[in-house]
Amino acid sequence: xxxxxxxxxxxxxxxxxxxxxxxxxxxxxxxxxxxxxxxxxxxxxxxxxxxxxxxxxxxxxxxxxxxxxxxxxxxxxxxxxxxxxxxxxxxxxxxxxxxxxxxxxxxxxxxxxx
Amino acid sequence: xxxxxxxxxxxxxxxxxxxxxxxxxxxxxxxxxxxxxxxxxxxxxxxxxxxxxxxxxxxxxxxxxxxxxxxxxxxxxxxxxxxxxxxxxxxxxxxxxxxxxxxxxxxxxxxx
Numbered sequence: 429x430x431x432x433x434x435x436x437x438x439x440x441x442x443x444x445x446x447x448x449x450x451x452x453x454x455x456x457x458x459x460x461x462x463x464x465x466x467x468x469x470x471x472x473x474x475x476x477x478x479x480x481x482x483x484x485x486x487x488x489x490x491x492x493x494x495x496x497x498x499x500x501x502x503x504x505x506x507x508x509x510x511x512x513x514x515x516x517x518x519x520x521x522x523x524x525x526x527x528x529x530x531x532x533x534x535x536x537x538x539x540x541x542x
Numbered sequence: 543x544x545x546x547x548x549x550x551x552x553x554x555x556x557x558x559x560x561x562x563x564x565x566x567x568x569x570x571x572x573x574x575x576x577x578x579x580x581x582x583x584x585x586x587x588x589x590x591x592x593x594x595x596x597x598x599x600x601x602x603x604x605x606x607x608x609x610x611x612x613x614x615x616x617x618x619x620x621x622x623x624x625x626x627x628x629x630x631x632x633x634x635x636x637x638x639x640x641x642x643x644x645x646x647x648x649x650x651x652x653x654x
Contacts, residue, residue: 432584470630470644471585484641518584527572527634527642533584 432534451502451519459525478525563648565631
């Protein structure tokens, strides 16, 4: 199984809502990533987990809260988002942390904040 | 500064033709990777070339790396309609935070 799955595919939420994005992989990868991608732009790294511990936080606002319950799962909890947070949120995983490993991406969650 | 900056041109070609896109970067790298993204979907890893390699092939893909010019190119031979996508290069700096830095991306449209 070389797939990274993400749910939901689409999400519309108001600025006062709390929601979560989920990501799962069963490749035994020990590094997992959250990226944010705006239209016609490259992905921007948000968070990196290595061996279930947060290793990189790219100064992301606290309204985004990541969680790694186990080595296969990665969540992104959302609260009090702004309309400018509307984007495609991509999860990825790799065998180890760092750029020497190829990253496997999920299909993304298209988030719209109203 | 952002590593991996492709020429931001959109490329439109006929099926069967070759497509070439370029990527330039600014600092010393450990490796350079190319990814493909179909419209609104996740990225797919295509190829990784290390800093001590000059050329790499994978199926219809050919990647070159010129570290003296800090540039890379991706060639897709005998293009197909299914190759229509955005292509991103991503670099890993030799010194630093060991993370991927994506370039702006190249939009390629293959006309059947």
